[in-house]
Amino acid sequence: MLVGYARTSTLDQTAGLEGQERDLRAAGCERLFVEQVSSVDVKERAKLAEALAYVREGDTLVVTKLDRLARSVAHLLDILDTLTERGAALRVLDLNLDTGTPTGRLLLTVLGGIAQFEREIMLERQREGIAKAKAAGKYKGRKPTARAKADEVLKLHREGVGGTEIARRVGIGRASVYRILNEADGVA
Structure with missing residues (x-):
C-alpha cells in the first residue's frame, strides 16, 4: 500500500498543501496523513507519527519533497530506521527516489546531507543579513508585544x-x- 504524507509549515500555505495532496493521490496513495506544522516542531508532528505507526511490511511512505518529511539528516535517518524496522520503504516523488533499493537508500542519505547543508548555509546568511541590518539601524527586530x-x-x-x-x-x-x-x- 502507498501511504502519503503531506505537510506545510503554516496555516496560510493551503495551496501548497492541496498541491501535495493532489500529487500524492496521483501517485496512487490510498491513505493520506496531512498536517500544517513547522518541521522544527518535530515533537508536534502528530500526523507523521501516525503515518509511521500505520505503515506495514511491504508499504511505502510517499512524500512529494524531502523537506516535507525531515529537516535534518539525523531525523531523516530516524524515519528511515523506523520504516526499515517495519519492512516499509520511502518514496520521494520530486527526486524519483525509492528506498526499496540499496542505491535509493544511499542517494537519500547523500541528498539529506546536502539539504541540511543548504539549510544551515541559508540560516547563516540570514543571521549575517540581520546583523548588517542592525548595524545600519534598519532592523529593529520583532515588536515587543508583551x-x-x-x-x-x-x-x-x-x-x-x-x-x-x-x-x-x-x-x-x-x-x-x-x-x-x-x-x-x-x-x-
Whole structure:
C-alpha cells in the first residue's frame, strides 16, 4: 500500500498543501496523513507519527519533497530506521527516489546531507543579513508585544490575580508576565 504524507509549515500555505495532496493521490496513495506544522516542531508532528505507526511490511511512505518529511539528516535517518524496522520503504516523488533499493537508500542519505547543508548555509546568511541590518539601524527586530501590555499585567497583579491567569487574560506567556513583574519592582 502507498501511504502519503503531506505537510506545510503554516496555516496560510493551503495551496501548497492541496498541491501535495493532489500529487500524492496521483501517485496512487490510498491513505493520506496531512498536517500544517513547522518541521522544527518535530515533537508536534502528530500526523507523521501516525503515518509511521500505520505503515506495514511491504508499504511505502510517499512524500512529494524531502523537506516535507525531515529537516535534518539525523531525523531523516530516524524515519528511515523506523520504516526499515517495519519492512516499509520511502518514496520521494520530486527526486524519483525509492528506498526499496540499496542505491535509493544511499542517494537519500547523500541528498539529506546536502539539504541540511543548504539549510544551515541559508540560516547563516540570514543571521549575517540581520546583523548588517542592525548595524545600519534598519532592523529593529520583532515588536515587543508583551512589554506593550505591561500596564495591564501590573494592574491585574495588584488586584491579586495570579501569573497564569494574567497570562491567559492578557494573551501573553507566563514567562513574559513574570519578566514584567520582576522588571517593575522585583515582585515575582
